[in-house]
Amino acid sequence: MTTAAALPSTARMGLSLGKVEILQFFRDRTALTFSFLFPALLLLLFGSIFGDDYDQPGLSAAQVFSASMIAYGIVSTAFITMGVGIATDREDGTLKRLRGTPVTATAYFLGKLILVAVLTVAEVVVLLTAGVVFFDLPLPADAGRWFTFGWLLVLSVVACGLLGIAASALVRSARTAGAVLNVPVVALQFISGVFIHPITQLPDWMITVASVFPVKWMAQGFRSVFLPDTAAGLEAGGAWEHGRIALVLLAWCVIGSVLCLSTFRWTNTRDA
Template sequence: MTALTIRLGLLRSGLELRQFFRGRESVIFSFALPILLLVVFGSVFGGQDLAPGVTLTQYFVAGMIAAAQLTNGFQTLAIQIPIERDRGVLKRLAGAPMPAASYFIGKVVMVYLIGIAGCVVMLAIATAFFHVDLPTTGQKWWTFAWVSLLGIAACTLCGIAFSSIPRESKRAPAVVTPVALVLQFISGVFFVFTDLPGWMQQIGALFPLKWMAQGMRSVFLPGSYAANEPAGTWELGRVAVMLVAWVVIGLVLCLLTFRWTTKEDR
């Protein structure tokens, strides 16, 4: 990858950000909705204790940060790219002098920047209004960083790959949104993971969001709560392995499935 490709990709990311925040639907459902859910759940369950020294809000914040990363990476791109494909944007870009890699760099940078902005807003609200404690050690912040880095990468690549499934852009939200919601329900975002049925836990463990949420819990919850996890520990090594595996799987799926044009244009 040349320096020109990277520079064009970074320039492209600026355009992607402007397009994202100009779209009412993307701002509401990808950026604002996780923040709104945090406010709602925090207001309803803010005073309830899940375990000694652990409030339900503290647990929920960890899951909602992971869910926001899934939404920004997977859901945004799996809906946005089919729209660009139907409008002929991808077809024009495929025939333009700009390297194809620059297009994907623009998307990835956009997702990361939106993810950072959303996370900052969520943490600010959680600490200011719901008394959520931020990590106090460098090790926990490092865990937060690498879980976010790998998790967003996995969700972004899966979103790009999944964008080839909707046959028409107008059907994309109806196809993508239920998938994202089901993953959140079976991955310990809205409920305590160990309270879910065993078969649901096993299915959730196949996908990256469960491991992203578990990694985030290790950051925001005290070490003593790890005993309540399915394995009795945070399993951070396994979290890393699973997220790296999904990055590889997502990349392979992108290479195999991504289409620049609709079937009618072929």
């Protein structure tokens, strides 16, 4: 008698899919430019235009942008890459074909998350390198700030990745996925203090709206890691508010999980 070969574990399938995702992404020059390099290009642009134009002693606008743009980089690599990738897989039938194989939904999402994690780490390294080399962004010298950076990075990637999965259900066509997902992302950057800082320059209602979403808290958190504590007074609440940042991001992780479970589908509605 012969026995059937054991199927690979979910983790092994996810790792294999992750390797394929990474190779495919870096072969796509369009995705590489707009999802990966675009935040760094914006940082160089904003930093060069505004330079030292800032009221805070010992702090330049370019350094503020360098810290804030990490949040945009994560949104670009996690939310947009995840949303566009799943919408494309659904449109071209990849998801439908995978559904008929031993590959589980968990393995599929694990592969996407591996891609997002790799891209996010690379994105952050690129942004920090640009900030340090071109704008003299000081790197933290104490472990406490790097610990804050670590949990901020993890919660931000998880929240944005889950929301990207959920948002993919709103995209009707893979060709329009990038445009559809970029509209709310760009709008949030302006009202969340990423492109405009101090955030107190914005109308109160804009700050209130931004406070509902994770981008404001992500940007504020990364500023707390790389900027001096005196800069905390420039925030809407007059402090870094690490406890509130953690609670908001955790809440969005939960919301993202619920939205994924309730909205994810393997095929387009018209193909169902």
